[in-house]
Amino acid sequence: MSAPPSERARVKRYNQIADYDPQTIHAILDAMPLCHVGYVFNGSPFVTPTLQWRDGDMIFWHGSAASRMLESAECQEVCVTVSLYDGLVMARSAYNYNINHRSVMIFGKPAKLSDEEKLVQLRNMVNKTIPGQWERLRPVKPQELKATTVLGMKITEASAKVRFGQPDDDDDADFPVWAGIIPVRYEIGRPEANPKNPLGVELPADTALFKIG
Template sequence: MSTPPSERARVKRYNHIADYDPATIHAILDAMPLCHVGYVFNGSPFVTPTLQWRDGDCIFWHGSAASRMLESAECQDVCVTVSIYDGLVMARSAYNYNINHRSVMIFGKPEKLSDEEKAVQLRNMVNKTIPGQWERLRPVKPQELKATTVLSMKITEASAKLRSGQPDDDEDADFPVWTGVIPVRHEIGAPIPNPKNVPGVEFPEDGHKFKIG
């Protein structure tokens, strides 16, 4: 476990599973594109799920230019979380039930990208799901870029928590109930073609590189 970057990023509960190493944090962000953005709108707290992607030491997310989440988050304090559920940990007592997981929490003030930067990062977003897919798509239209906002936030205040292995319930070792772990995995299914596809257009070979988790 490395040193926390700030007091608010320091893990207080279960700090023995905390990790502040950038490589660990980046790996979790890269493994799970779904994030939740916590922000304040009109004095009330909201948490919005959205797609995130990483480029270097920044994370990005996008949405409609009319999005209240993006408007409320710009240049304001937000908290972005990413979580991966790896398994159910079945212990001998409800108190010791747990989950194996990898998670990241990031604090910061996101900034809006310019139109030029926005186009670059939207390309990164698409190509991080399936390599080279942006180049296969119909070129983006100027009005589409105008209708889209992309926020960027430095990964400077972040912490990860990682839990793996069996339950911690040695004090109940003699109690006769099954204990162990039920692994949880994200399954990538076979592609389902759109019946309106242009005849003869095949699924891209790079599409098989798509993965989560």
């Protein structure tokens, strides 16, 4: 297992499930597009959910140019988290109840992208969700690009937690209550067409590649 990149990234509680390997961290980021960005605005802490995507050793997220989250986060310390809930771990005691999960925590100072960089990363965002979708969309208008901010941050100070398996309650193994795991899965539902779609416009076949988990 790799060493923690910094003291604040070092996992202290449940350090037996810590993982600092970039491949593990990248795999979790790629599996879950939803992230939460923690930042300070006017002296108060906020945590904002938003869409994230990875390109190499960088993580990106976007929003309105007027967003207080993006305004506050630029060039200031933030904490970005991504989590996947894989199962409920039902132990024989409340103390040992747990969840199987994969999570990542990243610290750093994001930077605002230029218009040229924004276009590249917005394309990556769309095509990482549905391959080839950017090329099918109406081209971005200049005012839309101006109204959108994209922040990028190098993934250098990060840690992952990966918990799987049965309850840690061997001392209670003889207690007469059911123990085990209830798996949790993310399900992609059947696409629902917009009723305003022009006649003859069909769902792209490669949309079936969309997945989470």
